[in-house]
Amino acid sequence: xxxxxxxxxxxxxxxxxxxxxxxxxxxxxxxxxxxxxxxxxxxxxxxxxxxxxxxxxxxxxxxxxxxxxxxxxxxxxxxxxxxxxxxxxxxxxxxxxxxxxxxxxxxxxxx
Numbered sequence: 001x002x003x004x005x006x007x008x009x010x011x012x013x014x015x016x017x018x019x020x021x022x023x024x025x026x027x028x029x030x031x032x033x034x035x036x037x038x039x040x041x042x043x044x045x046x047x048x049x050x051x052x053x054x055x056x057x058x059x060x061x062x063x064x065x066x067x068x069x070x071x072x073x074x075x076x077x078x079x080x081x082x083x084x085x086x087x088x089x090x091x092x093x094x095x096x097x098x099x100x101x102x103x104x105x106x107x108x109x110x111x
Contacts, residue, residue, distance in 0.1 A: 003088050010078045024083050031076040038069040 001009070014020045022030070043049065045062040081091055 003092075006074070007078050007088050010075050011082055014075070014079055020079065020082075022079075024080065027076060027080045027083065031073065031080060034069065034072040034076050038066075038073050041066040041069040 011020065041062070044057070045059070045066050048056070078088060081088060
């Protein structure tokens with residue numbers, strides 16, 4: 001799936017569920033909630049949770065959860081960007097320009 005396909009699919013799916021009606025403050029709340037869930041998934045994958053009330057889970061299951069949480073974060077970022085009429089392509093172009101300018105004096109093979 002291309003970034004444009006992902007963007008369109010997310011907007012369509014969220015719209016059908018009525019999730020596209022939320023404004024920027026509510027959307028930011030969802031984004032932060034999902035970022036927290038992603039942080040938990042990263043911790044579980046990297047160092048475990050070390051809790052007696054949670055069974056140890058296979059690495060493949062932890063990785064699947066990690067990927068799903070990354071998708072949840074991306075979905076909310078796509079919707080937040082849409083509120084401001086910003087495409088993910090535009091966002092990443094701006095990000096690349098900013099970092100390239102900031103670190104212009106350094107040599108990087110992928111600039």
